[in-house]
Amino acid sequence: MxxxxxxxxxxxxxxxxxxxxxxxxxxxxxxxxxxxxxxxxxxxxxxxxxxxxxxxxxxxxxxxxxxxxxxxxxxxxxxxxxxxxxxxxxxxxxxxxxxxxxxxxxxxxxxxxxxxxxxxxxxxxxxxxxxxxxxxxxxxxxxxxxxxxxxxxxxxxxxxxxxxxxxxxxxxxxxxxxxxxxxxxxxxxxxxxxxxxxxxxxxxxxxxxEGGLSSQLPRMEEGWLRMADHVRSYAPDLIAREGALAHAIQLRYLALRATRLGLPLPLAWGYLRRAVRRDGRLLVRQPRPTLGAVMTLLRRTLTGVFHRRGPAAPGRSSGRR
The missing domain is CATH 3.90.550.10 (Spore Coat Polysaccharide Biosynthesis Protein SpsA; Chain A)
Structure with a gap:
């Protein structure tokens, strides 16, 4: 050929x-x-x-x-x-x-x-x-x-x-x-x-x-951290300067992925809290996607609360006549 x-x-x-x-x-x-x-x-x-x-x-x-x-x-x-x-x-x-x-x-x-x-x-x-x-x-x-x-x-x-x-x-x-x-x-x-x-x-x-490696959140984080260690060997300044923020962005992604997969909400909130704690610059340098992640998890949380409580009983009202 x-x-x-x-x-x-x-x-x-x-x-x-x-x-x-x-x-x-x-x-x-x-x-x-x-x-x-x-x-x-x-x-x-x-x-x-x-x-x-x-x-x-x-x-x-x-x-x-x-x-x-x-x-x-x-x-x-x-x-x-x-x-x-x-x-x-x-x-x-x-x-x-x-x-x-x-x-x-x-x-x-x-x-x-x-x-x-x-x-x-x-x-x-x-x-x-x-x-x-x-x-x-x-x-x-x-x-x-x-x-x-x-x-x-x-x-x-x-x-x-x-x-x-x-x-x-x-x-x-x-x-x-x-x-x-x-x-x-x-x-x-x-x-x-x-x-x-x-x-x-x-x-x-x-x-x-939604199956395989991509849905196994701990392995995804572990894989990213191992990749970052490889990069540190030839770009140590990049990891020192941007590594913590990049890790925070990865954790925010995992929070959203946990939500899309329908995994327990405490798991998703845990990833998001870890993201903010990992590097506070996440709120300053990426405010819109971070706030978007918070709102996504809040909506899912409130939806879950509503479903657990169920509809109000007929004929009942909290208001005065």
């Missing part, structure tokens, strides 16, 4: 339920000069069989089957087998808009100092139905402080990256089981002058899930 202009790396583990629709979104791309590398990470379902079936129709698709080693190793293997000057990533349950590759290719072509192009993300239900909820992103290039606090790119499915960046700073850290994508972005931002910037249009559709 001749060298394509964009290599797509798609790690897949037991992804048979969603893989056909994901591969279809790749094949619908208006930009056609791509190579797709599906890294089957030790799946025990029909993942590899689905890829080979579609590969028979489209020789641009290749499958690499390996023993299970985690998403970072799978992505790194795909990068190593890729041949194109640009690399895009796609998770096995996400989807792309039909112009995704074309938009990011043009964004990178216009700006030689841009290292990572990403777009806006629309959330899907677990069943793949669009929700209309769009994750916004700043127009300006992302700073290291912004990345430490929040992954504003949302998902690696939203990235198109210059291949040379991996040659300069290395691949994803296989020792991290959570926030490995965020650590890579921080390493890039701290160790190079490459920019990370969004295009102001939806290019990726992200399938939300």
């Amino acid at each position: 001749s060298c394509a202009e964009i290599s797509i790396v798609l790690p897949a583990y037991n992804a048979g339920a969603f893989l056909r629709s994901t591969l279809a979104s790749v094949r619908r791309q208006s930009f056609r000069d791509w190579q797709l590398l599906v890294v089957d990470d030790g799946s025990t379902d029909d993942t590899a069989a689905i890829v080979r079936e579609i590969q028979a129709e489209d020789p641009r698709i290749e499958v690499l089957s390996v023993a299970n080693g985690g998403v970072s190793r799978a992505r790194n293997l795909g990068i190593g087998h890729s041949r194109a000057p640009l690399i895009a990533f796609l998770d096995a349950d996400d989807l792309w808009a039909s112009d995704c590759l074309a938009v990011h290719r043009e964004h990178l072509r216009q700006d030689p100092d841009l290292g990572v192009s990403f777009g806006l993300v629309e959330l899907l239900t677990p069943g793949g139905v669009p929700t209309g909820k769009i994750c916004r992103a700043p127009r300006a290039p992302l700073s290291a402080a912004q990345l430490l606090a929040e992954n504003l790119t949302i998902t690696t499915s939203n990235w198109v990256v210059r291949r040379r960046l991996f040659e300069e700073i290395g691949g994803f850290d296989p020792d991290l089981r959570h926030c490995e994508d965020l650590e890579w972005l921080l390493r890039l931002r701290c160790r190079s002058s490459w920019r990370i910037q969004a295009v102001p249009r939806v290019t990726t559709f992200y399938r939300s899930s």
